Amino acid sequence: MENTKKRILSGIQPSGDLHLGNYLGPLRHWPEMIEEFDCYFFMADLHTITVRQEPAALRKRTLTQIAQYIACGLDPEKCVLFVQSHVPAHSQLGWVLDCYTMFGELSRMTQFKDKSAKNADNINAGLFTYPALMAADILLYQADLVPVGDDQRQHVEICRDIAARFNGIYGDVFKVPEPYIAKVGARIKGLSAPEAKMSKSVPEGCVFLMEKPEDIMRKFKRAVTDSDTVNPVRYAPEEKPGVSNLIQIYAATTGKTYEDAEAEFAGKGYGDFKKTVGEAVVELLRPIREETERLLSDKAYLETVYRSGAERAASVANRTLGKVYKKVGLLSR
Numbered sequence: 500m501e502n503t504k505k506r507i508l509s510g511i512q513p514s515g516d517l518h519l520g521n522y523l524g525p526l527r528h529w530p531e532m533i534e535e536f537d538c539y540f541f542m543a544d545l546h547t548i549t550v551r552q553e554p555a556a557l558r559k560r561t562l563t564q565i566a567q568y569i570a571c572g573l574d575p576e577k578c579v580l581f582v583q584s585h586v587p588a589h590s591q592l593g594w595v596l597d598c599y600t601m602f603g604e605l606s607r608m609t610q611f612k613d614k615s616a617k618n619a620d621n622i623n624a625g626l627f628t629y630p631a632l633m634a635a636d637i638l639l640y641q642a643d644l645v646p647v648g649d650d651q652r653q654h655v656e657i658c659r660d661i662a663a664r665f666n667g668i669y670g671d672v673f674k675v676p677e678p679y680i681a682k683v684g685a686r687i688k689g690l691s692a693p694e695a696k697m698s699k700s701v702p703e704g705c706v707f708l709m710e711k712p713e714d715i716m717r718k719f720k721r722a723v724t725d726s727d728t729v730n731p732v733r734y735a736p737e738e739k740p741g742v743s744n745l746i747q748i749y750a751a752t753t754g755k756t757y758e759d760a761e762a763e764f765a766g767k768g769y770g771d772f773k774k775t776v777g778e779a780v781v782e783l784l785r786p787i788r789e790e791t792e793r794l795l796s797d798k799a800y801l802e803t804v805y806r807s808g809a810e811r812a813a814s815v816a817n818r819t820l821g822k823v824y825k826k827v828g829l830l831s832r
């Protein structure tokens with residue numbers, strides 16, 4: 500029988516340890532999706548090498564990330580977990596899509612502009628064509644929905660444009676996917692500089708999933724707030740970015756609304772507030788960290804997960820790739 504469930508696909512780069520932004524933005528929603536949808540989640544390792552990586556550390560982080568996916572609730576029996584580079588169709592379709600993606604549209608990508616400013620000595624072609632590879636990741640699986648944080652919205656949009664352009668020439672080859680962006684948690688800001696998104700490149704403001712409770716608490720205690728003293732815990736992102744970010748983290752972590760959080764801290768100062776938010780995050784992450792550590796001590800199990808994931812992913816991906824090769828006129832073997 501034809502599978503009628505909608506298909507979901509998403510990935511995270513193992514370019515750094517997973518952090519609270521990755522978790523509260525997309526990842527925490529994935530386990531509930533596997534019950535309802537046909538889900539593919541991968542480690543976007545090919546994307547990481549657009550920036551220089553230390554090889555042994557990249558391998559280690561990729562394996563850790565698989566363990567973290569499982570520890571967060573992604574049961575490998577109920578969804579497909581795989582490593583991007585284990586499925587060659589990603590690179591193969593990536594090349595084809597490079598030829599259907601315009602220089603001008605790639606030049607407008609915010610992430611390209613940011614990353615080239617940060618890596619001025621290594622503005623390589625891969626960094627530039629990154630969105631075409633990401634489009635290949637998504638389109639290979641004919642995904643209906645792509646759950647990501649807000650910063651990836653533009654990349655899903657360009658993927659839609661590329662798919663529509665290709666379909667316009669060759670007929671309905673690709674499903675045109677929709678981004679799926681949660682309302683709360685889609686843009687977690689850094690604790691030390693709440694103007695910018697939380698990112699591993701500012702480690703003092705970034706809470707990592709594997710971090711020790713005392714280090715997490717220290718980062719929350721030092722979180723930037725403001726000098727407001729009259730009923731200071733209020734959600735007002737423009738006026739109070741640091742405090743609003745902490746409220747967002749608290750709401751996403753506990754499932755409370757912003758109003759409930761404001762009411763809970765009415766009349767209280769920032770000291771109490773930051774401590775409570777920090778403790779909630781520590782308790783949220785504790786079981787994930789412990790389960791990740793347990794899984795990492797069973798490398799043989801992780802290997803079976805990513806091997807079978809790659810096989811299952813490849814059988815879907817190769818079908819789409821074959822269709823694309825035929826459409827564009829490549830001679831079949």
Ligand code: TYM
Nearest residue numbers: 509510511512520521524543647648651685686687696697
């Ligand atoms: P990456 O690896 O930078 O981030 C992984 C996911 O985490 C989200 N995210 C955040 N969400 C909320 N607040 C934050 N501070 C925060 N920081 C990161 C991102 O939006 C993303 O959902 N190009 C992608 C990886 C990728 C991909 C794909 C995603 C490659 N191919 C295909 C979906 C589908 C990236 O660099 O995300």
